[in-house]
Amino acid sequence: xxxxxxxxxxxxxxxxxxxxxxxxxxxxxxxxxxxxxxxxxxxxxxxxxxxxxxxxxxxxxxxxxxxxxxxxxxxxxxxxxxxxxxxxxxxxxxxxxxxxxxxxxxxxxxxxxxxxxxxxxxxxxxxxxxxxxxxxxxxxxxxxxxxxxxxxxxxxxxxxxxxxxxxxxxxxxxxxxxxxxxxxxxx
Amino acid sequence: xxxxxxxxxxxxxxxxxxxxxxxxxxxxxxxxxxxxxxxxxxxxxxxxxxxxxxxxxxxxxxxxxxxxxxxxxxxxxxxxxxxxxxxxxxxxxxxxxxxxxxxxxxxxxxxxxxxxxxxxxxxxxxxxxxxxxxxxxxxxxxxxxxxxxx
Numbered sequence: 083x084x085x086x087x088x089x090x091x092x093x094x095x096x097x098x099x100x101x102x103x104x105x106x107x108x109x110x111x112x113x114x115x116x117x118x119x120x121x122x123x124x125x126x127x128x129x130x131x132x133x134x135x136x137x138x139x140x141x142x143x144x145x146x147x148x149x150x151x152x153x154x155x156x157x158x159x160x161x162x163x164x165x166x167x168x169x170x171x172x173x174x175x176x177x178x179x180x181x182x183x184x185x186x187x188x189x190x191x192x193x194x195x196x197x198x199x200x201x202x203x204x205x206x207x208x209x210x211x212x213x214x215x216x217x218x219x220x221x222x223x224x225x226x227x228x229x230x231x232x233x234x235x236x237x238x239x240x241x242x243x244x245x246x247x248x249x250x251x252x253x254x255x256x257x258x259x260x261x262x263x264x265x266x267x268x269x
Numbered sequence: 270x271x272x273x274x275x276x277x278x279x280x281x282x283x284x285x286x287x288x289x290x291x292x293x294x295x296x297x298x299x300x301x302x303x304x305x306x307x308x309x310x311x312x313x314x315x316x317x318x319x320x321x322x323x324x325x326x327x328x329x330x331x332x333x334x335x336x337x338x339x340x341x342x343x344x345x346x347x348x349x350x351x352x353x354x355x356x357x358x359x360x361x362x363x364x365x366x367x368x369x370x371x372x373x374x375x376x377x378x379x380x381x382x383x384x385x386x387x388x389x390x391x392x393x394x395x396x397x398x399x400x401x402x403x404x405x406x407x408x409x410x411x412x413x414x415x416x417x418x419x
Contacts, residue, residue, distance in 0.1 A: 101297060101366040102315055117310045117317055147304065154305045155335040156293060159342060160273070177347035177418050185338045185349055190304075190331045206321070209330045213356040216349065 127207040128235065128242045128268035130198070135232040139195050140253070142225045143183050145171050151187050159184075164222040174222060181222040188226065188260045189214050192248045196230040196266075210243070211265040218259045220252055226259070227251045242268045275343040278375070278410055280385050288344045288373035288389065293336055297365045300328050323362075330359035333393045333402040336371045341389070344373075345408045347418055357391075357404035367395045373406070384411040
């Protein structure tokens with residue numbers, strides 16, 4: 083059975099839109115305007131990237147960014163909490179001392195570096211694979227530098243893939259704390 | 270601090286041991302939140318997703334990777350943050366409102382200088398058993414004398 087052949091009750095719920103965000107006409111219009119703003123002159127990712135392209139950006143892992151990431155996947159481990167309602171910013175506690183960032187948080191933000199953020203986003207690309215090394219914990223509040231390099235473009239079963247290698251440096255000590263190889267399927 | 274994790278993997282843990290499953294619903298409001306999928310309407314807007322050929326909005330694959338890492342932290346604790354490896358393939362999209370269960374089984378236990386290197390087969394699947402993400406996790410659990418964080 084595939085995802086499109088879900089059990090009848092689930093399919094019925096989806097058809098009726100029970101899980102869809104409720105919207106008034108004004109909200110629908112606001113959504114339409116937002117989506118149109120995203121639809122710039124996109125190119126397939128394959129054509130936007132050349133092997134050897136290197137991009138790099140710094141990211142401050144603020145307490146607020148970390149809890150927004152963790153809330154999105156409903157991971158409420160207190161080790162990641164350096165922001166608490168009513169108190170706001172706190173040092174937090176983890177086995178390494180103060181609060182640390184979730185293990186794969188940096189994997190998520192590599193996407194924002196490998197896609198050149200100064201160019202229109204390449205809608206239609208699909209992340210298909212990652213091989214990540216969690217080398218050492220990173221503390222909440224650290225600023226990291228994410229470096230990506232396009233290392234390969236290949237075709238597999240008539241599909242086009244772009245492979246990147248990424249390294250994340252903790253600027254407080256200059257050490258590499260996270261490393262990843264990842265593939266993007268391009269239109 | 271009081272830890273609220275599951276049973277910890279130790280040198281006594283055998284091959285074949287199953288990590289405790291966790292479950293998540295692919296809630297469209299979370300899929301489209303700002304730090305996750307807001308940048309791409311395929312992750313949160315039904316009409317847009319249908320216009321690109323999808324049956325419904327789909328999660329970013331990284332959300333299932335995050336689920337897998339949550340399960341691993343439950344059982345490997347602090348060791349998961351030091352020299353571990355997570356390799357995942359996104360083999361099927363997770364569609365809005367699906368309930369995803371996350372699974373892991375220890376498939377290898379290797380003796381290494383620091384202690385034991387555990388290899389865990391991990392996967393995420395929906396309510397009817399369609400696999401969405403499959404992968405392998407490797408974590409080193411040190412012996413007490415090699416454990417720098419006690």
